[in-house]
Every structure is written in structure tokens, then in C-alpha cells.
Amino acid sequence: MNLVQLKMLDAIVRTQSLSQAALALHKSQPALTLAVKKLENEVGFELLDRNYYRLQLTEKGRIFHREAALLLGAESHLMQLANELALGNEANYKICYEQLCHQPFYNDIICDAFVKYTSTEFSVTSGKRFASLEQVNKAQVDLGIGPWFDLFHATGDLESLPIGKLDIGIVSANGLLPNKVDYEQLQQYPCLAMFESDMSFDSERLSYSKGSAMMKIDDVSTLKSFLLSGAGWAIISLAHCQNELDSGALQQINIIDREHTFSAQIRVFRQNSTHHGPVARAIWRDFKRLSKEYLGK
Structure with a gap:
């Protein structure tokens, strides 16, 4: 058993995918499969349950991985400390x-x-x-x-x-749509939205849009520029477009039958x-x- 094997196992557990783990570690999938099989032979029990679409840990595998993660964390902290001692920070x-x-x-x-x-x-x-x-x-x-x-x-x-504190509202170019609409009326207009992350809880279901035309953007400045161009409406930080709201270039949309401002x-x-x-x-x-x-x- 060595740290390389444990890192491979940890990558598989984190991604629940051999292909994603191989990509993250710059290894081939056969190399990962072989390494995990060898590790299982060394410990004497199966670590991964391969009966599901996504790889999952067995009961014994969960206990083993929990301890392995502590060891990998300690190794990472040790390397960080070594770099700090060598460089001063x-x-x-x-x-x-x-x-x-x-x-x-x-x-x-x-x-x-x-x-x-x-x-x-x-x-x-x-x-x-x-x-x-x-x-x-x-x-x-x-x-x-x-x-x-x-x-x-x-x-x-x-x-x-x-x-x-973050205050979020629904915003569009002034005049693109009425500043008071119901939820179904809002869906008749195109929506601008940020790309979703790979987090398990994050998906299109978090979007306020349901069936309207969608443009996805990965930069909030670009999103605001398309708002100003009249491409559609978006849920955006009000602080990011306060000047444009004050000048009348953008307007905040009120949804009469649903919540339309959010804070976090x-x-x-x-x-x-x-x-x-x-x-x-x-x-x-x-x-x-x-x-x-x-x-x-």
C-alpha cells in the first residue's frame, strides 16, 4: 500500500467516475482500475461497489477511505509546511x-x-x-x-x-418587458443566466426560468452587457447594476405572484x-x- 494508490482511490471517490478521476490525475483508466484492484488485494476486501452507474464505496470501503483521507490530508499539510519552511511563506x-x-x-x-x-x-x-x-x-x-x-x-x-450581504433581483433593459408581470408572463421573455457548477445540489432547477429561451454566460460583466443590449432578463446582484438602475438604463422586475427579491x-x-x-x-x-x-x- 502506498500514497499513490490512496490518492487514486480518493479521486475516484470524489468524482464517482473512473474517467473523471483519470482526467484529474493525468492517468489512464486502466491504470486506475489496476491500482484499485491491487489495493483491494492488499487489504483483503472490496473497496468499491461496482453494481451502480456511479462508483460507490462498500461499507468497509467507507471506513477505509475515511482513514485514508486523514492520511492524505496529513501528507498535504506536511508538504505545505515543508514548502513554507523552505520559502519562508x-x-x-x-x-x-x-x-x-x-x-x-x-x-x-x-x-x-x-x-x-x-x-x-x-x-x-x-x-x-x-x-x-x-x-x-x-x-x-x-x-x-x-x-x-x-x-x-x-x-x-x-x-x-x-x-x-448579497441582495439579488430580477432585472432587464428598461422597456423590454413590463416592470410588473406574473410568473407565467415572465417565461415569455428570454433569460440570461450564469453557468451551473458541478456541485451536486446545483442544477437548472435553481433557475427562476421555466421553459423560456436561455442564454448561459460565465462572466457577470458580460451578463450585464447583454442585459443592457436588451437580450433578456436575469437574476443578478442589485449592487452590480445599481448605477444602471438609477439612470434608467435597467429596470427591476416585480413578479406579482412570486417572490422576486432574494438575500443571502x-x-x-x-x-x-x-x-x-x-x-x-x-x-x-x-x-x-x-x-x-x-x-x-
Whole structure:
């Protein structure tokens, strides 16, 4: 038994797919199949139940994988610590913003760390819906900033801090449709929406649209530009288009028979780890201060 075998098993468990695990690990599917079979022979019992469309762990496999995940986590923390000791701090610190949640004063915290830790390369990304949660859970980034719902705790071992509020409404170009409609009337107009993530709870069912023409976009600035062009209506952060709403270029749509404005807490979150480097600790400390200020309002 070795760490490579355990990493292969963990990738299969996370993706529930041999092809996706092979893609993530840059291995062939036969290599993964052979590695898991060899591991099963070494431990003396089947780890995977292959009787379903998606691969699942057997009862013994769940217990084994739980302990293996702890070992892989310890190995990851050890490598992180080794890199930190060698370089003085993290070589790279990765952040993923949910595009609808961007606020300038969040940037201030990140900028302070960027200026202070000059040997650390900072990477800031965004993307499709719930990208920040997805990338934190997959350990592709160190920190996520995005809308938060209680079920997110069930997606991984996360710690989070509330830092703001997100107000969402239905918006269109002024005059494209009446500013008061019922839900069925709304479906007669084309809808603009962000791409869904790969999270299990995320799907088109979360969309407010039901049967209307759909344009999917992966960038909120592009989405707003199509709104201004009159391509359709969208559910969007009201803060992102407040200037256009004030000027009359965009209008907020009221749905007379359904809820049409929504609010969510914005949180900063990361994997719950036994070790975080100096950059991670500094950023988290400053966000914790911001969280206290936000909760004290």
C-alpha cells in the first residue's frame, strides 16, 4: 500500500467516475482500475461497489477511505509546511471570488497581504455559479468568497466567516418587458443566466426560468452587457447594476405572484485544516476582524 494508490482511490471517490478521476490525475483508466484492484488485494476486501452507474464505496470501503483521507490530508499539510519552511511563506496563495459578491473592501484585505508577502504569488479567479465553493472543496484554491447557505457545510469540512450581504433581483433593459408581470408572463421573455457548477445540489432547477429561451454566460460583466443590449432578463446582484438602475438604463422586475427579491449572506471560507501558512493566517485574521464589524452593525 502506498500514497499513490490512496490518492487514486480518493479521486475516484470524489468524482464517482473512473474517467473523471483519470482526467484529474493525468492517468489512464486502466491504470486506475489496476491500482484499485491491487489495493483491494492488499487489504483483503472490496473497496468499491461496482453494481451502480456511479462508483460507490462498500461499507468497509467507507471506513477505509475515511482513514485514508486523514492520511492524505496529513501528507498535504506536511508538504505545505515543508514548502513554507523552505520559502519562508506560501509560494502561491489562491483565492476564488463568486462574481456577484465582489466588494472593494474585500480587496483591501487581500492587497494588504499581497504588499506584505512579496515572495508569495497571489492568484485570484472567478467563474461559473458556486465556483468558489467548488474550488475550495477540491483544494484548487485556498480561500473562497461567495454567497453562503447552511447546506454548504455538508459539502466539505469548511470553516467560514460572515462578511456581508448579497441582495439579488430580477432585472432587464428598461422597456423590454413590463416592470410588473406574473410568473407565467415572465417565461415569455428570454433569460440570461450564469453557468451551473458541478456541485451536486446545483442544477437548472435553481433557475427562476421555466421553459423560456436561455442564454448561459460565465462572466457577470458580460451578463450585464447583454442585459443592457436588451437580450433578456436575469437574476443578478442589485449592487452590480445599481448605477444602471438609477439612470434608467435597467429596470427591476416585480413578479406579482412570486417572490422576486432574494438575500443571502456573503462568507469567506476555507478548508478546516490543522495548519495554515503565514499568508493564510494573516488574511483570515483580517477577515475575522471584518466579520466582527459586520456582525456588530
